Amino acid sequence: MHMMTKMAVVGLVLLSAACTRPDRFTDGSNVGGAGGGLDQAGVNDPQSPQFFTQTIGDRVLFSSDSSSLTEQGKVVLAGQAKWLTDNADYLAIIEGHADEQGTREYNIGLGFRRANAVREFLVAQGVPETRMRVTSYGKERPTQICSEESCYAQNRRAVTVISIASLS
C-alpha cells in the first residue's frame, strides 16, 4: 500500500513535469542509416564485413532523378553478390538515398526505386530475395553537405548494409 502511494506520487511528478516543461523528452540521436564505423583490421580478410564495405564497396551511385545502374555500379554489385553468396549467414538491408534537389515525398519514392534496382540486380546474380530488405531515406541522410553536383553525385546512392542479425 505504501509502495503504491509512492508510485502514484512519482507518476504525478512525471505527469506535472510533462505539463510544465516544453520539452518532456530526453534528448537522443536519430542519426542512422549510413552503416556504422568499421575498423580496418578485416579489410584484407575476404570473409569480413570490412572487406565487403571497403574493398568491394557497399554503395553504388546514380545520375540525377535516375534509378538506372551504371556499368561501374554493376561491377560493384557483382562483387557484392559474390560476397553474399559466399557468406550465406549475412543479411542485407539496401538503403536508397536522393540528393536535396527534389521534394521530400518524391525523393523517398526515388530512393526506394534505387534500392530496389540494386535488389533486383543481386537477385538476378543469385542472392535469395529473402536475405534482403529495401528501404529509402529520401534526401534525409546526405553524406556530403555542399549544394553542388560534386556532393549531389555522392548522395544519390544505394548502400548495402550487411548484418548477421535477423531481418525481422
Place this chain on the structure above:
Amino acid sequence: MLTRLLILLCAVIFAGPINAQTGPLRLTITDGVIEPLPFAAPVFQAENSAAQTAAADLTRLVAQDLSNTGLFREIPPSAFISQHASFGQTVAYADWRAVNAQALITGAASVSGDQLSVKFRVYDVFSGAELGQGLQFTGTVSGWRRMAHKVSDAVYSRITGETGYFDSRVVFVWESGPKDKRLKRLAIMDYDGANVQFLTDSAALVLAPRFSPTGDRVLYTSFESGFPRINVLDVASVGRRQLQTAPGEMAFSPRFSQDGQQVIYSLSNGGNTDIYRGDLNSGASTRLTQAPSIETAPSLSPNGSQIVFESDRSGTQQLYIMGANGGEARRISFGDGRYGSPVWSPRGDLIAFTKQNKGRFHIGVMRTDGSEERLLTASFLDEGPTWSPNGRVIMFTRETQGATGTSSLYSVDISGRNLRPVPLQGGASDPSWGPLQP
C-alpha cells in the same frame, strides 16, 4: 486584340484596390489589396490593477496579429489625439478621423485569481458607428495569447467578412544539427511561432506531420524501425501507435480525410509507390492507383470526392486529380518544370503546390483545372505548402543553400504578398496548419 482584352480582364480581376469607403467599413480581400487599412488600438483598459500587464500584452498582440496580415496598418499610439481612457465611453470619432484611423479597436481586461476576462469593441470611424457588438472572452491568465488571437479573429472577421486564422496551431518538424547529422522531432506551436511544445524525442527520424481536421491527432512518417512507417499521435497525451496499412515495404505521406476517420497514404512494394486509402477503425485498406510510377503526396478535396496527387508517370513529377476511390486520373499541371506536394485549399477552389524549375523552387497555386497558375515564392528550396484555416495564407519550408544550409518556416499570402518568416529558435520544416481552435 485578344491579348489586350485579356490584360484588361486581368486588370479588373487582380487590380481592384481597397474598396473606397462608401458604405460601412468593409475590407474586401482581393489580390489587389496594396494599401493596408489603418487602425488604432489604444491600450486596453485595465479594470483592476492585477490586469495591467495583461491589458498591455493583449493590445500589443492584437495589433501584431492584424499588422502581420499585411491587410491592416497600425497607427502608432504616439499619433493619437485622444487616448481612449475608459472602455465603453462615447467615442470621439473626430479625433480618430483626424489621425486617419478607419477602424478603432477598444478593449478592457480584468484579472481575478488566475482568470482573465477581455472584452472589446470595433468601431467604423468614418461611419461613426460600432461594427458588430461588443464581445467578451474569459480564460486563464497564462492562456492570454489565445484570448488575444480570439479578439484578432473577431476583428478580422468583422472587417473582412471572412473567418480569421490567428487562434490556430501548427504541427511541424523541429530540426537541429548539421545537414549530415540532422535531428528531427515533431513539435507544435501557435500560428505565430509562440508556445513551442515537443511531441516526440529525436531518437527516430520523423517527417511530414499532418493535423487531423479537428487538430486532436497527427499523422506522420517515422523511421523508428529503419523503414518508413506511418504513426498516429494523440496531441493531448502524445501517445502514439503505428497505423495499420496494407502490406508493404514502406508507408509514408499520410493525410486525414475530412471526417478524420480515414487516411490516404503512399505504400511502396518492389520499387513501386502507389496511393492507398485506409480506414482508421477497421484497419482495412484499398489501393487507389495501379501504376509502375511514383504516386505520392495525396490530398483530398474538402468535400472528400476527389484526390489531388503527384505522379511521374509522364516521365517527370506532375499533378493529377482522380476520384476519391481511384480510377482514371487527369493531369492538371502543364507548365515548365516539375510539380509536387499538392494540397487542396480549404475553400476547395485552389491547389497549392511545390514547383521545381531551372534549379529553383517555388510555392504556387492553381485552380483545380490547372488554370491560373501563380508562383508565390522563389528560392533555392521552397517546399511543402500548408493552408491557413481560412485559405488566405500558405505556410511552407524554406531551406538555404550550401554546407551550412538550414530549414525554416515562412508564410505568404495567396496573392504572393506579405512573405515573412515564422519566428522560431532553431530549424523547422514540414508545417501542417491546424483548424481554428474552439
